[in-house]
Amino acid sequence: MAPQLDGYFKQVDSLSDHFIERLRKAVAIPSISADEERRPDVVRMGEFLAAELSALGAGVQQRPLGKQPGKEHLELPPVVIARYGNDRKKRTILVYGHYDVQPAGKEDGWATEPFELTIDDKGRMFGRGSTDDKGPVLGWLNAIEAHQKAGVDFPVNLLMCFEGMEEYGSEGLDDFINAEAKKFFADADAVCISDNYWLGTEKPCLTYGLRGCSYYSVEISGPGQDLHSGVFGGTAQEPMTDLMRILASLVDTDGKIQIPGLAELVAPLTEEEKSLYGNIAFTMDNLYESLGSQTSIHPDKERTLMARWRYPSLSVHGVEGAFSQPGAKTVIPAKVIGKFSIRTVPNMESEDVDRLVFKYIDEQFKKLGSKNTCKCTLQNAGKWWVASPKHWNFTAASKAVEKVWGVKPDLTREGGSIPVTLTFEQATGKNVLLLPMGSSTDAAHSINEKLDKKNYIEGIKLLGAYLHYVAEEPMVN
Ligand SMILES: C[C@H](N)C(=O)N[C@@H](Cc1c[nH]cn1)C(=O)O
Numbered sequence: 001m002a003p004q005l006d007g008y009f010k011q012v013d014s015l016s017d018h019f020i021e022r023l024r025k026a027v028a029i030p031s032i033s034a035d036e037e038r039r040p041d042v043v044r045m046g047e048f049l050a051a052e053l054s055a056l057g058a059g060v061q062q063r064p065l066g067k068q069p070g071k072e073h074l075e076l077p078p079v080v081i082a083r084y085g086n087d088r089k090k091r092t093i094l095v096y097g098h099y100d101v102q103p104a105g106k107e108d109g110w111a112t113e114p115f116e117l118t119i120d121d122k123g124r125m126f127g128r129g130s131t132d133d134k135g136p137v138l139g140w141l142n143a144i145e146a147h148q149k150a151g152v153d154f155p156v157n158l159l160m161c162f163e164g165m166e167e168y169g170s171e172g173l174d175d176f177i178n179a180e181a182k183k184f185f186a187d188a189d190a191v192c193i194s195d196n197y198w199l200g201t202e203k204p205c206l207t208y209g210l211r212g213c214s215y216y217s218v219e220i221s222g223p224g225q226d227l228h229s230g231v232f233g234g235t236a237q238e239p240m241t242d243l244m245r246i247l248a249s250l251v252d253t254d255g256k257i258q259i260p261g262l263a264e265l266v267a268p269l270t271e272e273e274k275s276l277y278g279n280i281a282f283t284m285d286n287l288y289e290s291l292g293s294q295t296s297i298h299p300d301k302e303r304t305l306m307a308r309w310r311y312p313s314l315s316v317h318g319v320e321g322a323f324s325q326p327g328a329k330t331v332i333p334a335k336v337i338g339k340f341s342i343r344t345v346p347n348m349e350s351e352d353v354d355r356l357v358f359k360y361i362d363e364q365f366k367k368l369g370s371k372n373t374c375k376c377t378l379q380n381a382g383k384w385w386v387a388s389p390k391h392w393n394f395t396a397a398s399k400a401v402e403k404v405w406g407v408k409p410d411l412t413r414e415g416g417s418i419p420v421t422l423t424f425e426q427a428t429g430k431n432v433l434l435l436p437m438g439s440s441t442d443a444a445h446s447i448n449e450k451l452d453k454k455n456y457i458e459g460i461k462l463l464g465a466y467l468h469y470v471a472e473e474p475m476v477n
């Protein structure tokens with residue numbers, strides 16, 4: 001094993017500029033899944049991946065997912081599936097990632113152009129999608145290429161599944177995974193997803209849990225068209241006023257969700273679970289560094305980690321139809337749509353959450369006594385996931401972390417959501433591992449998203465080393 005891995009690691013180092021160029025090309029494609037006008041770019045990004053994979057000798061297919069639910073004029077971007085290697089004597093690992101990104105514009109406050117990979121003198125590679133999730137997705141391709149160029153046998157058969165709608169709730173993918181579980185994905189012995197982050201900046205982790213996400217819209221309408229606030233202010237009931245009062249009633253300053261019944265859906269904290277939090281390598285300074293401020297809700301690490309991993313949270317994201325430019329426009333919007341989401345945890349069932357949310361919004365709106373109309377809908381829902389880290393898949397990843405980073409990883413859960421994780425677990429019946437590449441300061445979804453060059457290059461070594469250790473692990477479960 002050692003000489004093989006050493007040869008592979010050396011090759012990764014000597015190909016590092018080439019791998020950064022590959023990431024530069026990927027970041028340059030603004031594959032924003034939430035923006036209808038960018039759909040051709042999302043498709044282009046899938047084509048880019050498919051072409052790179054074909055050039056590496058993988059068998060690639062771009063599979064259509066049909067129309068986008070609720071937006072039937074829009075075709076969903078294809079899911080890119082690929083197989084590299086078909087040796088019956090080797091294990092088969094299924095990897096998943098996404099090639100779409102969150103929206104980004106220079107006007108949001110980026111210091112650099114979001115779709116131009118910009119590397120500073122500290123080796124920070126800024127660009128939308130660098131860490132979430134183009135860097136990790138390309139990590140798998142780079143691992144294949146480095147093995148080829150180093151003349152090191154690829155230790156496993158690799159099945160790949162890369163989607164273009166993850167940031168929009170993985171529309172259409174559940175059905176696809178279920179349909180392919182006993183076909184394209186049938187050989188998988190275990191699943192690995194690289195699409196989350198370390199808790200801090202120094203210590204790598206392996207992740208065995210995710211929160212779910214239920215995303216809602218509240219639409220308030222009244223006037224037939226936008227109105228002049230000088231002429232109609234004080235004479236018409238205003239949708240924005242109603243919406244602000246409803247949104248403000250959902251959660252308090254300390255993050256306590258105000259919806260009755262929601263807290264009762266959460267699994268109680270056991271003493272055993274409580275004892276896990278103290279041992280995790282995480283400090284309040286790590287949090288402050290990622291926040292860019294000290295505006296935390298909780299004063300200590302244990303409560304902060306619990307709030308992130310095992311309790312639900314409610315975030316208000318924005319208002320469609322609201323005036324948001326600089327200046328002083330004096331309009332009364334006729335229709336506004338507020339967006340908020342709830343991160344869900346064990347044992348919250350989506351249907352119960354929806355029922356409580358709709359009931360509460362309805363009651364809050366009735367209390368306003370407004371003549372406007374209020375409609376609350378679920379936009380999409382992804383389920384939470386918690387797995388057992390006592391599996392050879394995690395053991396192999398732990399050995400790989402020790403080999404590459406020289407330290408044992410922490411076992412963590414994640415506050416974010418990857419909706420298809422549970423689907424992969426249930427459809428294939430195999431263990432799923434989350435193996436992050438980036439760190440807590442990467443600012444995924446935010447302005448100035450970045451991936452450190454060190455995390456990218458060592459991360460490519462990590463993915464390859466993980467596959468070598470997988471090949472060695474006795475398959476006892
Ligand atoms: C953790 C992952 N990299 C991520 O960012 N996931 C998104 C997925 C999502 C959930 N609903 C809509 N998109 C997230 O956690 O927001």
Ligand SMILES: [Zn+2]
Binds near residue numbers: 098132133166195
């Ligand atoms: Zn992601």
Ligand SMILES: [Zn+2]
Binds near residue numbers: 132444
């Ligand atoms: Zn994301």
